[in-house]
Amino acid sequence: MAGVSHLVRATLGGALLANAIPHGINGISGRSFPTPFAAPPGVGLSAPWVNVAWSSLNAMAAALVLRGVRRDLGTGIAFTAGATGTAVALSRFFGAEH
Template structure:
């Protein structure tokens, strides 16, 4: 169970980064609360909130668990790869 919790924490930590960066730099960025979800843009404040919720979720996932660094890295790398493909310049989402 510690491995699964570490993977989940890695996913949430990786997802927190782009939302936090866009939020603190004042840029709109998609969140699950946008219209349509994940495609429309949300305000910088909402992105900061979503980033914080991801960080809290990662903390909850790891609370009381033995952290498995490799599993954490695998989760973060998987999410980062997904995000790069989804938001990258050659993604079908960008081509419209």
């Protein structure tokens, strides 16, 4: 059974990886997409290279957070919950904005 810190880290890791995906896809595809660095933050569009950089930072942060997390059913569920929750929240936010 995973400890609370492993569950929290798994949830955060899933959230960070879910956030990396749309930024990476848009950046690699050459499309502008909102980032925290845009004006206004999260609403204005950032250049594709900024999205690639933001995606990479999110993926690296996820790797660091997930380093050493035990792999068991509890952390798998926590990871999936973090990723799914973030994906749903982002889809609603970006869907309303664009």
